Amino acid sequence: MVENNSMLAVISEIIAAQFGCDTDEITRETTAMDVDGWDSASHVILVLEIEQHLGLRFPDERVGDLRDVGEMIDIVEGLADGEEKV
Amino acid sequence: MADKPVIVLYGNCHVGFTRNVLARLDVITDTYEVWWVRNFKVNSSLEAGFDLEKLRRCDYFILQVGHWDTDSVGVGTELLEQLPEHCKIIRVPPLFLNTLWPFMVKDPRNWANDLNTEGPYPSYLANRIILKLMKEEPDPERVFELYMNADISSLIDLDRLHGINLAQLDGIDLQSDIPLTAFIEDNFKEKRLFLSQMHPTGYLCAEIARQVIAQLGLVSDDDLQLQETLDDVEATHGIGDIDAPIHPGIVEHFGLDWARGLKYRYFDEGHYDHDTLVMRYIRFTNVAAYFPARAMMNRGDWCEAEKLLRESIEKSPESARFHAFLGEVLFKQDRLDEAEETYKTAIALDCGKDGFHVDLAKVQLRRDPEAALQTIDKATQPSDLEACEIKLEICSRLGNAVAVSQAEADVALAREQHRWPPFLEPTGAIYGRYWLPKDGSGF
Numbered sequence: 001m002v003e004n005n006s007m008l009a010v011i012s013e014i015i016a017a018q019f020g021c022d023t024d025e026i027t028r029e030t031t032a033m034d035v036d037g038w039d040s041a042s043h044v045i046l047v048l049e050i051e052q053h054l055g056l057r058f059p060d061e062r063v064g065d066l067r068d069v070g071e072m073i074d075i076v077e078g079l080a081d082g083e084e085k086v
Numbered sequence: 087m088a089d090k091p092v093i094v095l096y097g098n099c100h101v102g103f104t105r106n107v108l109a110r111l112d113v114i115t116d117t118y119e120v121w122w123v124r125n126f127k128v129n130s131s132l133e134a135g136f137d138l139e140k141l142r143r144c145d146y147f148i149l150q151v152g153h154w155d156t157d158s159v160g161v162g163t164e165l166l167e168q169l170p171e172h173c174k175i176i177r178v179p180p181l182f183l184n185t186l187w188p189f190m191v192k193d194p195r196n197w198a199n200d201l202n203t204e205g206p207y208p209s210y211l212a213n214r215i216i217l218k219l220m221k222e223e224p225d226p227e228r229v230f231e232l233y234m235n236a237d238i239s240s241l242i243d244l245d246r247l248h249g250i251n252l253a254q255l256d257g258i259d260l261q262s263d264i265p266l267t268a269f270i271e272d273n274f275k276e277k278r279l280f281l282s283q284m285h286p287t288g289y290l291c292a293e294i295a296r297q298v299i300a301q302l303g304l305v306s307d308d309d310l311q312l313q314e315t316l317d318d319v320e321a322t323h324g325i326g327d328i329d330a331p332i333h334p335g336i337v338e339h340f341g342l343d344w345a346r347g348l349k350y351r352y353f354d355e356g357h358y359d360h361d362t363l364v365m366r367y368i369r370f371t372n373v374a375a376y377f378p379a380r381a382m383m384n385r386g387d388w389c390e391a392e393k394l395l396r397e398s399i400e401k402s403p404e405s406a407r408f409h410a411f412l413g414e415v416l417f418k419q420d421r422l423d424e425a426e427e428t429y430k431t432a433i434a435l436d437c438g439k440d441g442f443h444v445d446l447a448k449v450q451l452r453r454d455p456e457a458a459l460q461t462i463d464k465a466t467q468p469s470d471l472e473a474c475e476i477k478l479e480i481c482s483r484l485g486n487a488v489a490v491s492q493a494e495a496d497v498a499l500a501r502e503q504h505r506w507p508p509f510l511e512p513t514g515a516i517y518g519r520y521w522l523p524k525d526g527s528g529f
Contacts, residue, residue, distance in 0.1 A: 020192035
């Protein structure tokens with residue numbers, strides 16, 4: 001699994017590709033409200049993109065909560081470790 | 087007389103639609119004032135002048151939850167604190183479905199300005215697979231061919247995407263008093279529920295209105311006016327002025343019989359089949375002159391509007407609405423022959439638009455009331471107050487006392503039964519004309 005900082009870079013790339021923003025704008029604190037076009041509808045595609053890219057599956061009950069990039073990274077790391085960090 | 091108590095609806099377009107359903111029901115409007123506050127592209131905070139007096143008279147607050155969008159402003163606790171204690175809050179969900187449009191993306195070619203705030207190809211029409219192909223292949227025809235032949239299942243796990251979508255909707259249902267996920271899941275293969283990711287069809291708008299009304303508990307299920315209104319809503323095309331095309335591979339994957347051979351609306355330019363609309367997107371085809379033309383019309387600059395509309399028609403000659411706008415511009419300049427011919431062209435291109443018949447009848451009334459009568463008879467529906475009023479004027483001009491008497495009765499009936507105009511014409515309409523209440527209330 002990639003390191004936490006590298007994970008930020010990976011997820012930033014995916015977000016930037018989907019919403020046309022700059023990867024430099026994405027930090028752990030970035031939320032949907034900070035990114036033009038990241039709304040509850042486009043979020044669904046973003047989640048799938050991350051899943052397909054990293055070969056993992058978010059728990060269904062967490063899908064709607066992943067609005068903060070840092071939280072996404074924590075869950076991805078948790079999935080990699082076999083348990084979800086909250 | 088004391089002010090009526092208020093039903094406030096706060097949310098997106100579909101909540102506004104529900105507002106208009108409520109505003110059509112005598113059993114509601116006899117007792118309540120109905121007020122829609124949209125939550126997109128406006129600031130509805132107390133500081134922005136949210137009508138506090140209305141809030142304090144609020145008996146029911148219908149609140150959309152669960153949608154986060156930079157364009158939407160959430161209702162703050164400071165607003166909810168102003169509601170009277172007895173006020174019942176009914177939470178409704180946002181409506182969206184991405185399953186059928188998995189490739190949405192922000193297209194770098196898109197532009198927006200004051201006249202066209204979303205640009206010709208906003209993200210729900212843009213397609214990242216096509217954009218990727220365009221980087222590799224300069225020939226638009228070849229890009230189209232590659233896209234059409236793409237194995238969608240190898241590009242995206244459609245079933246997982248649908249699963250994520252439903253999981254998110256399930257989560258929103260938990261915050262809402264009106265669960266819609268099961269309805270969407272049960273029906274999306276059999277019925278067209280969405281025109282694009284965020285814009286529901288009339289069928290789904292009717293369902294949410296039905297459920298809101300059930301929660302209110304103010305109208306009996308067998309109320310005839312309710313049934314008639316919900317039937318009207320179901321028959322409408324739905325919300326928005328663009329329909330997003332569904333790739334044939336996705337149609338096949340989910341077995342969407344309703345999606346075969348669909349025509350998709352693209353602003354006022356026309357309705358196109360899937361392949362044509364996709365090809366237009368690849369070529370970034372759009373009629374740039376149209377939006378300035380509308381602005382010139384609003385400004386009353388008929389000469390400039392005419393020039394821009396003719397330019398628009400040259401680029402998109404099949405657009406019935408472009409011709410209808412040109413007819414209006416010509417009429418304003420008293421060029422009656424040209425206006426009449428132009429409206430006839432609009433009707434020939436899209437005879438389903440009642441509004442075109444009404445406009446043509448107005449032109450004909452100036453010099454040939456008999457012809458106007460024939461035209462208006464093709465338009466008049468009991469619900470169309472404007473058509474009824476024009477018919478009354480025509481009959482008066484013709485001096486037929488019996489017809490005048492009947493027309494007067496029709497106008498009275500239209501006023502009595504339908505204080506609000508139709509929701510949307512079956513093929514879609516200008517965003518505001520039929521959808522918003524004529525008195526502009528609710529804003």
